[in-house]
Amino acid sequence: MNAPSGASGYDAVVLGGGVAGCVLAARLSEDADRSVCMVEAGPDYGAEPRHWPHKVLNARALPRDDVWERHTAVHRIRARVLGGSSCINGCWNTWGSATDHEEWVRAGGPRWSASAMERHRLRAVEQMGLRAVPERELSLWARAALEAAEELGYGHVAMAAPGRPGFGTPLINAVDGVRWNAAFAYLDAARQRPNLTILSQTTVNRLDVRTGRVRGVELDVDGRRETVVADTYLVACGTFGSPALLLRSGIGPADHLREFGIRTEVDLTGVGANLSDQPGIFVPLAPTPDLNAALAAKEASGNLYVSRMLIRAASDLCPDSSWDLHILPSAGAPLFGSLPPGQYEAGISAFLMKPASRGHVRLRSADHSEPLDIDPAFSTDPDGHDIAVLRSGLEIVERMAVSAALKPLAGAAQGHPSRDLSDEEIRSRLGAYWHPVGTCAMGQDDDPWAVVDEEARVRGVSNLRVVDASILPTVPAANTQLPVLTVAEMLADALRTDGR
Known part of the structure; x- marks a missing residue:
């Protein structure tokens, strides 16, 4: 639908049509007496998969058309399409460790424990139709990698459930090569509800915040300024977009807001920090x-x-029974660039799952169309924790590469062994796993960096919540799609209970 002309009132407006936004819009509109509006900056390709671009549906690749910035640094990539990151990611769904829940419980209380979140995790798994990797999708390389993991002494574990270090396959949201995104899973059954309005190709400019309450949200529709009003405002613009919206609306560090002539409505130091x-x-x-x-x-x-x-691997710095590394063997068409027909890229990645380093998201302008200042600050922690864990990961990679299962399939590439890389060489070769969190972090009342409370309510604003990966105070030792789906399911329940 197109945005309405003039002011329109709803019980709830969901700002952002990504993974969390799709959950919120679907669950809240199950109540026929609650009017819900969801706003998405990107396109809505509709309920029928046949109307969606092939690139978006192809689960064998990582599409990069429906994004905010093309040809940019890899850590800046974020989706701009109904369904959000579930339309451009690898369709992997894994779960984190007991350590993740301990961190979240310290910030948000018992509702964030593994046991309390379990029913929401199971509901998300069912709604998304997550399934095991079919045998036919395991290549010679993947089968050999499974053997190599066992050869290295790891046991088999279920990757999308609470557990321990080990090896296995993720649950996937794809069927016969078709990416089954959150828009399909959550919105298809909801689209015909008269109490749900979906506004696509509509950019959120700012929230009108006065005296501790949101009075409306300003939208940009084909160059026109429109206003939507609601009782409750739910920000689900993602780890980069949500803090940016709060900042443009006068919610954030006062010194930073003054740089761009934005009046401070709520001075919250943590907005945009803790990336x-x-x-x-x-x-x-x-x-x-x-x-x-x-x-x-x-x-x-x-x-x-x-x-x-x-x-799932553990370095020497990892707590017992947890893991702080993903070791990821891959073989196929290169993610970046191309190779001649019949030639493929093979290798093994080590991903740091529990980084100590923290970056930021800041404004470069009060204009919503200007790119953001996004700095992940990879491996900049002063104690050297992150580099040390990555070195542990590289040691595992090298042992895996020379295992009896993998060595006959791929030899060492030219160049120095990974174990000989200097700290700066490691930093220069770092890529991203695309799982940013933390820029509107949840925390207790006495935490000066906390942006939201345990139910995602923004401090100092009575009718505003943030519900997406940005509220996680620490990144889980997992791919973040399933955790975000679970958090959105849990907080949608809280919203229904509150009646807001």
């Missing part, structure tokens, strides 16, 4: 002719996926 993402380093290997031939045959059958297994 945490999972950096990693890819160790390339040289595929043998036999591996290239096997991958080509798999591609011809339509079942070639670059990665289908991983290891």
Whole structure:
């Protein structure tokens, strides 16, 4: 639908149509007496998969058309389409460790424990139709990697449930190569509800905040300024977009707001701070002719996926029974660039899952159309924790590469062994796992950096909540799609209970 002309009133407005926004809009509109409006800056391709672009549906690749910035640094990539990151990610769903829940409980209380969140996790798994990786999607490389993990002494674990270190395959939101995104899973059944309005191609400019309450939200529709009003405002613009919206609305560090002539409505130091993402380093290997031939045959059958297994691994700095690394073998078409027909990229990545370093999201302008200042500050912690854990990951990668299962399929690439890289060389080769969190972090009343409370209510604003990955005070030792789905399910329940 197009945005209405003039002011329109709703019980709730959801700002952002990504993973969390789709959950909120679907769950809140189940109450026929509650009017809900969801606003998404990107396109809504509709309820029928046949109307969606092939690139978005293709679960074998990572589409980069419906994003905020193209041809940008990898850590800045974020979706701009109904369904959000579930339309451009790898369709992987894993779960974090007991340590994650301990951190979250300290910030948000018992509702954030593993046991309390379990029913919401199971509900998200069911609603998204998450399924195990089919045998036919395991390439020669993936099968060998599973054997190599066992050879290294890891046991098999369920990746999308609470557990321990080990190896296995994720649950996936894809069927026969078709990416089943959150818009399909949550909104298809809700689209016909008369109490749900979906505004696509509509950008959120700012919230009108006065005397501790949101009075309306200013939208940009084809260059026109429109206003929507509601009883409750739910910000779900993601780890980059949500703090930016709060800042443009006068909610954030007063000194930063003054730089851009924005009047401070609520001085909250933590808005845009505490950015945490999972950096990693890819160790390339040289595929043998036999591996290239096997991958080509798999591609011809339509079942070639670059990665289908991983290891949860623990460095010496990791708490007992937890993990702080994902070891990710991959083989297939390169993520960036291209190779001649019949040739493929192979290698193993080590991703740091529990970084100590913290970055930021800040404004460069009060204009919502201007790019943001986003700095993940990878591996900048003064104690050297992050580099030390990454080195542990590289050691595991090197042992895996020379395992009896993998060594016959790919040899060492040219260059120095990864173990010989200096700290600066490691930093220069870091990529992102695309799981940023923390820029509107949850915390207790005495935490000066806290932006929201345990039910995602923004401090100092009575009718405003943030519900997305930005409220997680620490990143889980997992891919973040399933945790965000679970958090949105949990907080949608809280909203229903509150009646707001």
